[in-house]
Amino acid sequence: MLTNEHIKQKLVEKFGDQVGNFSEPYALLTFEAPKELNLKVLNFLYDDPELKFKFLTTLCAVHYPEQKGRELAVVYHLHNLEDNVRLRFKIFTDINQPDVYTATGLFSAANWLERESYDFYGVNFVGHPNLKRILNVDEMDYFPMRKEYPLEDSTRIDKDDEMFGRGGTLGYGTEKTTHGTIAEEEKDDQGKPVL
């Protein structure tokens, strides 16, 4: 039986205090390493005859704007299918220099997952064969999942977005509709609603 404790021991044995922050939220072993070591750690987890983490379940990025110098995280979820053990491995990088080595050499599955992380968070995967946007349009010039782009306030009324039932010539909530019981708005002499 491959236990979390044993995996932790093996990692510490190999990488010393470079791997750290071990925890087990909901029984899933979680740890982190410096970003320069990500491939070494992944390779070790992959090749070690006992560990055999050969399946990349998923890979995603997270943005923590308040952590200076380590704003972006890349999170790998790995699975040892033989012993049915999962683990979570994190690396952190500075948002001003978000260079991280690509895992595509090890896992073909990482290709699009890394492109997705690049697309939404701007993580620059060094050595990736085709690092370009995947879900967003190529012309986009920002990374939309970063926290500095908050979702629009759905109650704002200053936007002309008539096609989606908001704003337009009459203002919010006064869409031209005949199947509701919306009361006639008070209008000024130009026909604009009085707010």
Add this chain to the structure above:
Amino acid sequence: MSTIAEPHIRLPEGSIEKTTTTLNLGPTHPATHGVFQNIIELDGERIVSAEQTIGYIHRAFEKIAERRPLYQITPLTDRLNYCSSPINNMGWHTTCEKLLGIKIPKRVDYLRIIIMELARIGDHLICNSIVGVDSGAYTGFLYLMQYRELIYEIWEEVCGSRLTTNIGRIGGFERNFNDIAFQKLDKFLKEYPRVLKEFENLFVRNRIFMDRTIGVGPISAERALNYGFTGPNLRAAGVDFDVRVHNPYCSYEDFDFKVPVGTTGDCYDRFLVREEEMWQSLSLIEQAYQKVQEFKGAEADVYHADVPEYYLPPKEDVYTKMEALIWHFKIIMGEINMPAGEVYHSVEGGNGELGFYLISDGGRSPYRLHFRRPCFIYYQAFEEMVKGQMLSDAIILMSSLNLIAGEMDS
């Protein structure tokens, strides 16, 4: 098989024309069954290379989820793999329940299994009959469609909607199954096996179908694993990985079922694996139905766990009881903070491991929510699988992989 070194088209000496043809398949091609594009380079009818472009229906669910309370994220999950939305819904509910540490009554688990396995049948039924359509056999599709209709009617009885179901709540179901739901389920269990058998007779040993699918788009177990395949597509390649068995959720460990595997990972194997999974799902539904009927007394009416912070109280209580009114208000206004922590949970979706990675900072909505969409991950392998095959094989391969644009684009 012809090789690329020997082109079909021979041009006169000194010509600068290309010897290959570029074909745009999609984004709105009827054969892609979804909005995605394939730029295929053809040598005659042989595929030299393919480049997939996706993202045409990207709806930023992960971003939207960062401002929604948990219960409002369920409708987003509907729109991932919309052929089996209840599995996505249940996957999301079980993720939340894992984060919140909610214990679910057995009866709810079994009812969920009935719904999820119906969804799996609905998903595989569409996939397999579409493989038939793409190889020129329309009949099976039209015939099986009646039973997807019946599945939808059962869902309609349970939750009120059909395709994007938003079925269930955190903690259970919003209401108990009514008699009509069970009657329809009886009808389904009685009639579907015969229909499925007939469908199989039409395809499984059909010479034309076999010729069109055997050896088409194969993938080895090793490559499939490296590409992150899960679900029927991985099992067709010969790996017996199934989340229901490996990381049981919703009491799947109480049930007896087989995990079918294939050998070559070609379209024919994928078809057979999905067929067998439908039989297994039928057996699972029967077992679960049996177990549901065994509950006696007060237990027989349990349809949700007792979690007032997340489960909406019945409307009549909201109007008459203070406590219920308070909870109702708090839930609807999204005023409930969830515990901080991070959780990864996955369920066996129609296409494979559907995972939810939820990071909570103790606020009202997730700090980060990542969906592991199986379809997005395995579609990468398309180019490798289709190289050297005929154009018509690419079409069958696409339907046989069960590519769902909603799931790919999130």
